[in-house]
Amino acid sequence: MKITKLFSLSLLLLLITNATAQEFKLGKVSIAELEQKVHPKDSSAAAAILYKKGETRIEYDVKDGFVTLTDVETRIKIYKKEGYNWANQGLWYYNTINLPEKVTFTDAVTYNLVGGKIEKTKLKSEGVFDEGVDKFRRLKKITMPNVKEGSVIEFRYTIKSPTDRLIREWGFQTSIPVNYSEFITYIPEYYVFNTKQKGYVFPKITSERNSRTVTLTNKERTIPGGTQDTRTQYASDKFDYIETKTTYLAIDFPAIKEEVYVNNIDNYVSGVQHELSMITNFKGEKKMYSTDWNSVVKTIYSYDDFGPELNKTGYFEDDLNALLSGVNNADEKIIIILNYVKSRVKWNDYFGYSCDKGVKRAYKEKSGNIADINLMLTAMLRYAGLTANPVLVSTRSNGIAIFPNRTAFNYVIAAVETPNGNILLDASDKFSTPNVLPFRALNWSGRLIRKDGSSEEVDLMPKKASIDNITLNYRINPEGKITGKTRRQLGDYQALITRDNIDSVKEEEYLEKLENQNNKIEITDYSRANEKEILLPVIETYSFTGNNLCEIIGGKIYVSPMLFFANEKNPFKQETREYPVDFGFPFTSRYNITIQIPEGFMVETLPAPAVINMQDNLGVFKFNIGANGNSLQLSVQHQINEAIVSTEQYEMLKEYYKGMIAKQSEKIVLKRI
Incomplete structure (x- = not known):
């Protein structure tokens, strides 16, 4: 401090x-x-x-x-x-x-x-x-x-x-x-x-500290002289306490x-x-009550609507046997079971680590809360021979569990233990995949509970960088109009967020919003791949035309080479930061950009190459541009390697963004030959 x-x-x-x-x-x-x-x-x-x-x-x-x-x-x-x-x-x-x-x-x-x-x-x-x-x-x-x-x-x-x-x-x-x-x-x-x-x-x-007294009153019916003579007697006990x-x-x-x-x-x-x-x-x-996390989870596991639900049988076995027939690979089993639960039981929008309907009824009625769904998922994974256990979670909206207590959690997911670490699963979100949880569940750490009552802390924050690869080819005409094509490939959390954004949204509405966000460009030939194939990256392609993407001043053309993909404002403006920066997940954004210079023009000024490295491998920004005849080739990489950045690293992160935005804002200047 x-x-x-x-x-x-x-x-x-x-x-x-x-x-x-x-x-x-x-x-x-x-x-x-x-x-x-x-x-x-x-x-x-x-x-x-x-x-x-x-x-x-x-x-x-x-x-x-x-x-x-x-x-x-x-x-x-x-x-x-x-x-x-x-x-x-x-x-x-x-x-x-x-x-x-x-x-x-x-x-x-x-x-x-x-x-x-x-x-x-x-x-x-x-x-x-x-x-x-x-x-x-x-x-x-x-x-x-x-x-x-x-x-x-x-x-x-x-x-x-x-x-x-x-x-x-x-x-x-x-x-x-x-x-x-x-x-x-x-x-x-x-x-x-x-x-x-x-x-x-x-x-x-x-x-x-003050003295207090409690008086406890008990009443008894007595028969002092005979069967017809009954009386009620009152007895009082006083307890003094601090x-x-x-x-x-x-x-x-x-x-x-x-x-x-x-x-x-x-x-x-x-x-x-x-x-x-x-x-x-x-x-x-x-x-004794919640003295440590082990006693907390043992108490929760013993609840009728938690631990016993994991042991219920006779409701899914026949269906699962048919799906897993001939499947021996553990990864394949995980995918099949996860997808089956997602398609079979819909989330009713209620959180909770305690079952609402219970796994059997939820399976029959095809809807349930978070516990109904993910305890059912855990039970199926165990039935398939996998080492699966529930993980108690506090969602982002619920806050971070500060010290051992039963009310700290409001959510539960499943984890499959493997020699290479835990595979975290949540069947309540139709776009989640193994180790890609809904964003609401990415809240620092959870608590895994095993059958024997032991528990351990589980890191919920992703370690693998989610990719956002962009290929951009565009041509500038002498009047400053730009036409081009874009291909964007998004993986893991970038893909999950994109699928959430486009789900149940009409394509016309989505494209109108995309055009307005990107300097009022006009988009044509839009297409999308792997929208439903959630184990594959989402791929978007489209052509575009823009009349406001560059400036002509004194007969010269000024253009920011990344166009509408450039970051324009530093999100980190405060002199100091009291709270950690939470990106949610590590990410890597790569841009490969090809620019066609208009006939009759040549390059007067190009931004210089740059590399900005943060200490402790927190992140890196690379910017490199070169000319080849009438075309320019630009390669940009923006990479953040940690989901959470500490307050001690805030100044470094702020300067990193400042330098990155300054470089992205630099113009290519084209002049007439």
Whole structure:
């Protein structure tokens, strides 16, 4: 970490340490808050969180035992129309037989300044919505009324959870500035939670221990004198325990800024997570939970809708025997089984490592969630004699698993172990191939689980470079009009992305978009090969004409030799970078370009050859051009060898792109003979 970062962090912590908890109360919005036109520390902010306070308590309930109660109150300032979306608030909650949570929004009011006086508009029932998310969760939403530029909105919500094992993550940062954020947990001594902070700025933490008492009441029916004389007697037991109150306080935390090539910005947002590690009951008996990854995966494997699903039989064997008859090669078996599952069972768009319908029903009904499909795939691979196991994954949208916990994962794929390493498979995407997973699953690492309960970390990030080979031949006429032909060959992830882009899109729409992206060229003779042959590269060919691809100045022709394939803007503009650069996969782009010079012209200036190498074999750019009579031959290579580039390498990567773009922008100058 650089000295400037350390200084900034130290200063921030000093300010927080010296700050005292401010007195905010719902319903006490000030005229000064309503009059404020821009955020004092971020004039670009469309809105800001003025105040947010949350408390999570694990408390004893006479009927339900220990439960978790969360109360949150929030005040938000709207500065611009772009901030109106902050008037729409939503909160998901579990809605299952075993975990029926309850969510309630209250004290929801919009404040405006009208004629120098504060006008209040309360949320009415028509602004409250409740809708399903998936089979486990629902979403309670509110839409605040009468929101304008300058409005302040307030609301409170309460979550009552019948479990004592889940404390929700608290975020101290978001896409707008946060003036004040306070989160307090009250945890009895019977519970041990692992806590983990994430992000690049951290709250001040204080804790204190207080004595609490729980009274347990039992009732018994007794017969003291005879069969007709029954009484109910009540017995009470008191338990004294220590409760730990932990306060997290964040003041003036900046908005989190989106940057290019970030897999999930939430991975880097300041927040705190809790994961249950151990419970001790009143008798002193201890029960361990997610202490390490092995215990986590053993717990998951034992779930009825996970491990036992892998052992179910009697639903696919006859079909698979017919497909594999006479096939002995392991690679062929993998392809046949993968393609069969993809064609047999369609993904219903639900994630999850737990089966929804179960593999048998999904096979029969020909649809299922991620677990239904990929646990079925794993079972078939095992039946075919391959060493196959499930791999738990957290998708990009779900974030990176920071520490051992069962809720870190939301996805599962299959892996076949071979002497040359694991072959990763996902049958939920019709364009995936062995070791080419859907982009959503490329999230650093997963956890492979074997039958014996052992597990190991599996690197999900591709190591093989995906190719993009382009052959471009074009002719320039004396008036600067360019006509030419292009052939483009894309492999692996480049092919998967291309197939996704063209799937179910009319060719006319696709070509119109391609023309507009490439300086308004006109495309003819378009053709495509291997669109459905997913083990082969996608090949596109077309002819084109362009009237805006070069300039004529003073009788000379100026043209960028790569035409519309040149990179024009450096995506890496920030002076420093807080997050790794995530390309998703390594790639190699090669361009072989032949240019025909118009009659009556000759070359006045050619760009000089260039090679830009990054350290640690991170990447290379090569540019070489030469003349041969009336034609020019250009060879360009742009290669990035790592899917993820660390923040320490960011400056080098930025300079690499700067140099590459500068070279691609250089013009060929042609003059009349």
